[in-house]
Amino acid sequence: xxxxxxxxxxxxxxxxxxxxxxxxxxxxxxxxxxxxxxxxxxxxxxxxxxxxxxxxxxxxxxxxxxxxxxxxxxxxxxxxxxxxxxxxxxxxxxxxxxxxxxxxxxxxxxxxxxxxxxxxxxxxxxxxxxxxxxxxxxxxxxxxxxxxxxxxxxxxxxxxxxxxxxxxxxxxxxxxxxxxxxxxxxxxxxxxxxxxxxxxxxxxxxxxxxxxxxxxxxxxxxxxxxxxxxxxxxxxxxxxxxxxxxxxxxxxxxxxxxxxxxxxxxxxxxxxxxxxxxxxxxxxxxxxxxxxxxxxxxxxxxxxxxxxxxxxxxxxxxxxxxxxxxxxxxxxxxxxxxxxxxxxxxxxxxxxxxxxxxxxxxxxxxxxxxxxxxxxxxxxxxxxxxxxxxxxxxxxxxxxxxxxxxxxxxxxxxxxxxxxxxxxxxxxxxxxxxxxxxxxxxxxxxxxxxxxxxxxxxxxx
Ligand SMILES: Cc1cc2nc3c(=O)[nH]c(=O)nc-3n(C[C@H](O)[C@H](O)[C@H](O)COP(=O)(O)OP(=O)(O)OC[C@H]3O[C@@H](n4cnc5c(N)ncnc54)[C@H](O)[C@@H]3O)c2cc1C
Numbered sequence: 323x324x325x326x327x328x329x330x331x332x333x334x335x336x337x338x339x340x341x342x343x344x345x346x347x348x349x350x351x352x353x354x355x356x357x358x359x360x361x362x363x364x365x366x367x368x369x370x371x372x373x374x375x376x377x378x379x380x381x382x383x384x385x386x387x388x389x390x391x392x393x394x395x396x397x398x399x400x401x402x403x404x405x406x407x408x409x410x411x412x413x414x415x416x417x418x419x420x421x422x423x424x425x426x427x428x429x430x431x432x433x434x435x436x437x438x439x440x441x442x443x444x445x446x447x448x449x450x451x452x453x454x455x456x457x458x459x460x461x462x463x464x465x466x467x468x469x470x471x472x473x474x475x476x477x478x479x480x481x482x483x484x485x486x487x488x489x490x491x492x493x494x495x496x497x498x499x500x501x502x503x504x505x506x507x508x509x510x511x512x513x514x515x516x517x518x519x520x521x522x523x524x525x526x527x528x529x530x531x532x533x534x535x536x537x538x539x540x541x542x543x544x545x546x547x548x549x550x551x552x553x554x555x556x557x558x559x560x561x562x563x564x565x566x567x568x569x570x571x572x573x574x575x576x577x578x579x580x581x582x583x584x585x586x587x588x589x590x591x592x593x594x595x596x597x598x599x600x601x602x603x604x605x606x607x608x609x610x611x612x613x614x615x616x617x618x619x620x621x622x623x624x625x626x627x628x629x630x631x632x633x634x635x636x637x638x639x640x641x642x643x644x645x646x647x648x649x650x651x652x653x654x655x656x657x658x659x660x661x662x663x664x665x666x667x668x669x670x671x672x673x674x675x676x677x678x679x680x681x682x683x684x685x686x687x688x689x690x691x692x693x694x695x696x697x698x699x700x701x702x703x704x705x706x707x708x709x710x711x712x713x714x715x716x717x718x719x720x721x722x723x724x725x726x727x728x729x730x731x732x733x734x735x736x737x738x739x740x741x742x743x744x745x746x747x748x749x750x751x752x753x754x755x756x757x758x759x760x761x762x763x764x765x766x767x768x769x770x771x772x773x774x775x776x777x778x779x780x781x782x783x
Contacts, residue, residue: 327352327377327384328366334699336383337363338538338607339484342512343377345491346520352377354486356460359730360540361605362486379519382511383607385702390507390617393514397618398644409672409679410642411617415649416671417641418626419656419663429480429563430571430625431639434504434531436661437621439471440651441502447529448499452477453485459556459581462544465490467501482539482562491516494526502529506538507613514618529648532616534624536598536678542733543603548578549744550593551586556740571637572627601722602729602751609723610690610701612683614675620645627674640671685711685719692723714765725754 323329327343339362344352351370357363364377378384390411398404398412406412420431428435438450454466454477463481467490468474487509494501505513510532517524548554557580564575564587575589588594597603616622626638641663643649655661672679690707693700700707711719732750736743 323369324373325375325378326366326370327364327381330378331381331383332363335606336610336699336701337361337381338383338508338605338611339363339486340382340509340512341486341488342380342491342509342516344486344488345495346380346516346523347377348374352488354488356484356541358734359605360484360542360545360603360733362484376519380512380516382508382515383610383701387515389704390511390613391704393511394617397514401644401646404644405668407668407672409683410615410668411613412644413642413668414646415643416666416668417643417652417663418631418638418666418670419641419661420636420638421661422659424475424478425636426565427475428478428637430623430637432478432637433639433641433661433663434533434623435475435478436655437531437623437648437651438474438502438504440655440660441529442469442471442474444651446500446647446651447502449501450474451490451494451501451503453481453504455559457558459558462541462557462560467493479561480533480563483544483560484538484541487512491523495520495522498522499526500528501526502531503527504531504533505616505619506533506535507616507618508535508607508611510616510618511613529645530619532619532622534615534622534675534678535611535613536682537601537604537608540603540605540730542730542737543597544578545737545742546597546603546733546744546747547576547588547594548580548586549742551576551578551588553578553580553584553586554742554744555584556581565635565637567635569635570633571625571635572632596755597729600751600755601726603733604726606726609693609726610686610703612686612703612705614678614682615642615671621648624671624675628670640666640674642668642671685715687711688716688719689723692720717765721754721757724757725751728754 331337341354344354344364349370351368352364353367354362355365394411404412421436424432424435441447450468453463456464463483463485465485465487510530557578559579561577564577573590575587577587579585622642624640626640631638656663687705687708688711690700691709732747736746
């Protein structure tokens with residue numbers, strides 16, 4: 323059989339589960355299903371066309387496809403006054419602010435919801451495609467198409483759960499119109515690659531709204547959080563970004579209701595952060611993504627993780643704009659007092675995502691190196707593989723990769739019939755956490771010894 327996403331991308335654990343391949347396949351040969359790690363993958367339902375390979379040409383993690391620099395240049399380079407930085411990709415302007423109407427129910431400042439409703443109200447698009455709750459315990463969220471403002475409001479909030487685009491791509495191909503679509507960096511790369519291959523997608527997807535992404539999570543992350551919050555089992559309802567008036571925006575909470583009506587709530591600082599920062603339940607493909615700021619989106623929203631804003635419990639956005647008409651809409655929205663927004667230097671935007679940049683961009687070459695050393699396939703990226711990184715960072719990355727894999731294996735071994743043995747899981751993960759702690763301590767010790775040795779040498783000289 324000729325190469326396809328299943329035998330080339332999925333087989334090498336490089337699939338992010340965006341589902342665009344499945345939506346665009348001319349033979350309808352693919353379907354999207356959860357694998358045992360709780361991540362979406364395409365499955366071959368019947369033979370595909372010999373030498374078609376369309377699924378590979380649009381895959382964001384396939385080697386031969388154009389990278390974000392090339393795609394970004396063809397999308398934005400001709401825009402008047404556009405600028406470029408390696409961290410952010412192309413940018414026209416950057417803003418900080420929030421929506422006056424949608425802030426409370428949104429993930430950060432509600433700017434994404436404001437822009438999507440504004441696009442529809444002002445007839446820039448006919449449809450808006452967002453991620454919404456699905457009320458199905460086996461598939462809690464999905465991509466959905468809307469053509470009314472009120473429905474868009476139901477999709478406010480960030481979803482740290484797998485979603486895939488196959489059905490909405492099929493709908494766009496079936497139904498003419500102008501569509502705005504939201505997406506994480508790798509999903510929008512897939513959308514842009516697909517638009518190059520398919521005229522209908524190119525004409526109909528007229529606005530792309532991106533989000534900064536630190537990493538994606540498998541569905542097991544949600545099972546873990548709900549069990550940690552004492553409301554495990556089959557879930558009815560989940561909110562990942564609750565806001566408390568007495569807490570800073572950065573200490574948001576996860577809230578869920580299971581099928582027995584039990585409610586669970588857990589704050590970022592009390593358990594969510596541990597699983598997030600240590601990359602538990604993160605897909606392998608995320609290890610090879612260096613697009614922090616959704617470089618191919620017309621506009622990118624993120625949290626204002628800067629001390630002057632994150633202390634405000636209500637949440638604040640930063641935005642990078644790449645299309646002039648979105649700049650105009652933002653300035654008009656501000657004049658009409660729909661949004662409270664100010665310009666902010668791009669370097670502050672970069673500063674707000676320093677941790678994500680360090681991991682995704684600065685240590686990617688080492689992760690590529692590590693993959694090769696471990697005999698694993700990694701895609702070709704904008705940087706070469708390299709071993710040149712400080713010893714402590716090396717150790718930290720190694721342990722985090724180990725934790726990422728261990729979280730999947732230990733979860734699978736301790737989950738049966740919707741019951742998850744979180745005690746055994748946490749004990750297993752503790753061993754990895756202790757390794758990080760010990761490595762940190764020994765690094766500190768060696769740094770001290772090195773410092774004292776240098777000082778002594780100076781004195782003796
Ligand atoms: C997996 C993930 C990781 C993220 N990592 C970071 C990060 O490291 N740093 C940072 O500053 N910001 C990150 N964000 C973005 C941040 O959480 C907010 O989405 C962003 O600030 C927009 O906030 P808002 O209040 O304007 O959005 P809202 O007004 O609440 O609107 C949110 C929009 O996002 C859409 N959406 C929700 N979940 C998803 C999803 N999984 N995929 C695609 N669209 C979705 C919704 O449909 C809705 O339209 C991440 C988001 C996600 C989903």
